[in-house]
Amino acid sequence: MLKDMRVIRNRIPVTVIGGFLGAGKTTLVNHLIRQxxxxxxxxxxxxxxxxxxxxxxxxxxxxxxxxxxAGCLCCSGRNDLIEAxxxxxxxxxxxxxxxxxxxxxxxxxxVMQTLLDPQVRALFELDGLVTVLDARNFYTTLEQNPEMALxxxxxSSIVINKSDLADQELLDLVQDTSSKLAPLAKVxxxxxxxVASDQVxxxxxxxxxxxxxxxxTTHQHTAGVRSFVLKHDEPLDxxxxxxxxQKFILERPGHVLRVKGYLAFKDIPEEVLFQAVxxxxxxxxxxDPHDNTSQLVVIGRxxxxxMYQAAFRECSGDPITx
Numbered sequence: 088m089l090k091d092m093r094v095i096r097n098r099i100p101v102t103v104i105g106g107f108l109g110a111g112k113t114t115l116v117n118h119l120i121r122q123x124x125x126x127x128x129x130x131x132x133x134x135x136x137x138x139x140x141x142x143x144x145x146x147x148x149x150x151x152x153x154x155x156x157a158g159c160l161c162c163s164g165r166n167d168l169i170e171a172x173x174x175x176x177x178x179x180x181x182x183x184x185x186x187x188x189x190x191x192x193x194x195x196x197x198v199m200q201t202l203l204d205p206q207v208r209a210l211f212e213l214d215g216l217v218t219v220l221d222a223r224n225f226y227t228t229l230e231q232n233p234e235m236a237l238x239x240x241x242x243s244s245i246v247i248n249k250s251d252l253a254d255q256e257l258l259d260l261v262q263d264t265s266s267k268l269a270p271l272a273k274v275x276x277x278x279x280x281x282v283a284s285d286q287v288x289x290x291x292x293x294x295x296x297x298x299x300x301x302x303x304t305t306h307q308h309t310a311g312v313r314s315f316v317l318k319h320d321e322p323l324d325x326x327x328x329x330x331x332x333q334k335f336i337l338e339r340p341g342h343v344l345r346v347k348g349y350l351a352f353k354d355i356p357e358e359v360l361f362q363a364v365x366x367x368x369x370x371x372x373x374x375d376p377h378d379n380t381s382q383l384v385v386i387g388r389x390x391x392x393x394m395y396q397a398a399f400r401e402c403s404g405d406p407i408t409x
Contacts, residue, residue, distance in 0.1 A: 098208065098209075098210060098211055098212035099176065099181070099182060099183065099184065099185055099210060099211050099212065100184055100185070100211075100212050100213075100214040100288075100289060101172075101184075101185045101186075101187060101202055101211050101212065101213055101214060102184070102185075102186055102187070102214045102215055102216075102217060102287065102288055102290075103187045103189060103195055103198055103199065103202075103213070103215070103216045103217070104116060104186060104187065104188045104189065104216075104217045104219065105189040105193060105195045105216060105217070105218050105219070105238045105242075106189075106191065106218050106219030106220060106221075106238060106246075106248075107191050107192075107220075107221070107228050107232060107234070107235050107238070108191030108192070109191070109221060109224075110191070110219040110220055110221045110248055111219050111221070111246075111248040111249065111279070111280040112188050112189070112191070112219050112280075113131075113188065114248075114279060114280035115217070115219055115246065115248075115280035115282060115287075116129060116131075116186055116188055117280075118279075118280050118281055118282065119186065119282075119284050119287070119288065122283070122284045124184075124284040124285070124288060125182070125183040125184035125288070126180065126182050126183045126184070127182055127183070127184050127185070127186060128175040128178075128181075128182030128184070128185045128186070129185070129186045129187075129188065130168070130171045130172070130175075130185065130186070130187045130188070131188045132187070132188065132189050132190045132193065165197065165201050168187075168198065168201055169201065169207065172185070172207065172210070172211060176210055176211075184288065184289075185211065192232075192234055193234070193238075194234060194237050194238075195216050195218075195237065195238055195241055196237065196241060196364055196365055199213060199216065199241065199364045200364050200365070200367040203362060203364060203367055203368070203369045204367075204369075205369060208369060208371075212293070213293045214288070214289060214290060214291060214292060214293065215243035215244060215287070215290045215291075215292035215293065216238075216241050216242050216243050216244075216292075217242065217243070217244045217245075217246060217287050218238045218239055218242040218244070218245050218246070218269070218272075219246045219248050219280065220239075220245060220246065220247050220248060220261065220265060221248060221249050222247050222248065222249050222250050222252065222253040222257065222258055222261050222276075223249055223252045223253045223257070225247075225261045225264075225265075226260075226261075226264075229264075236268060239265055239268040239269045239272075240268055240269060240344055240345075240386075241269070241344065241345060241364065242265075242269040242272040243271070243272055243273070243290060243292035243293075244272055244273045244274075244275065244286070244287045244290065244292075245265050245266075245269060245272045245273070245274045245275065246275050246277060246280065246282055246287070247261055247262060247265070247274065247275065247276045247277070248277055248278065248279075248280050249278055250276045250277060250278050251278040252278075258276060262274050262276070270313070270314040270386060271292075271314060271384070271386065273286070273290075275287070293347065293362055313386075313387070313388075313390060313392075314384060314385065314386045315384075315385055315390075315392040315395070316348075316382060316383065316384055316385075317348075317381075317382070317383040317385060317395055317396055317399040318380070318381070318382050318383075319380070319381045319399055319400055319402065319403060320379060320380050321379060321403035322351045322352055322353040322377070322379050322381075322403060323350060323351065323352050323353065323381055323402040323403050324352075324353055324402060324403060324404060324405070325352055325353070325354060327401060327402045327403070327404055328350070328352070328402045330402075331398055331399060331401070331402050332368070334398075335395060335398055336363055336366075336368070337363075337366045337368070338366075339387070340365040340366040341388075342387045342388050342389060342390060343363070343365070343385065343386075343387040343390070344364075344365065344386050344387050344388070345363065345364055345384075345385075345386040345387075346361070346362070346363040346368075346383055346384065346385050346386070347361065347362050347363070347383070347384050348361055348381070348382045348383035348384055349361070349377070349380075349381065349382055350370070350377075350381045350383075351377035351378070351379050351380055351381050352377075355372060355377075356376050356377070357372040357373050357374065357375065357376060357377065358372070358373045358375050358376065358377040359371065359372055359373070359377075360372075360373055361383065381399075381402075383399070
């Protein structure tokens with residue numbers, strides 16, 4: 088399962104921008120374009136057959152904008168997304184960075200899973216998911232539209248927009264709730280979607296970097312959502328790891344939302360970068376040798392940390408034989 092891992096360099100980073108209708112996603116895209124940090128390619132997904140948002144993208148040549156109107160990317164647009172990415176990379180002047188603006192109703196997970204596909208990762212690298220919120224209408228939208236909770240649960244950065252239209256108490260409540268739903272996300276308050284590009288682009292959220300606050304803290308969140316870190320100081324047996332992967336990650340897509348980290352295997356000298364979004368995963372051998380230590384951040388609902396840690400420790404036992 089992991090035997091074909093290899094280091095892939097010079098991939099084009101991709102940031103997915105989600106958020107409910109009217110939150111300010113297109114305004115954010117335009118603000119990032121005006122800052123001109125990279126040569127950008129933009130893919131805009133409209134829910135209906137009549138495209139509007141693509142025409143609102145400013146200051147980019149038409150050939151650098153692809154508008155997908157055949158359907159929501161989270162439902163039927165996987166092939167359309169791959170085709171749009173291939174067209175961008177095939178241009179004589181390929182983009183240095185790609186932005187994907189989702190429709191306001193989109194579940195971001197299928198798009199993220201497409202970007203984690205090994206064939207897509209040969210050319211592109213998922214950098215993060217930015218979720219834009221309308222501060223004043225946050226709680227009404229969250230109550231009436233469950234899609235918004237998914238857009239938050241996987242966010243690497245949360246932009247609390249229209250902060251000029253909400254008082255301080257409401258802004259604090261919105262930030263607290265969104266942070267509980269997205270425990271590893273950076274939170275940015277702004278208005279008119281005015282966010283510096285270096286706050287949301289090239290964040291390497293899917294590099295599996297583990298910061299000290301994440302490593303040392305086990306969080307308990309609303310609606311059963313929690314994050315915790317699994318750590319083991321002995322190299323893992325490949326077969327035992329495959330069992331853990333299947334039973335504790337892939338077979339629990341409704342509970343295990345996100346996993347990222349570094350693995351050390353007995354038979355692979357290099358450190359292995361592991362990523363999973365629900366039941367889709369990727370694994371790549373890096374250039375540096377491992378130090379026998381494995382660490383995984385797990386984000387999910389109603390998970391028993393102690394059970395996961397015990398099962399993870401079992402991955403370093405003797406090889407399983409028939």
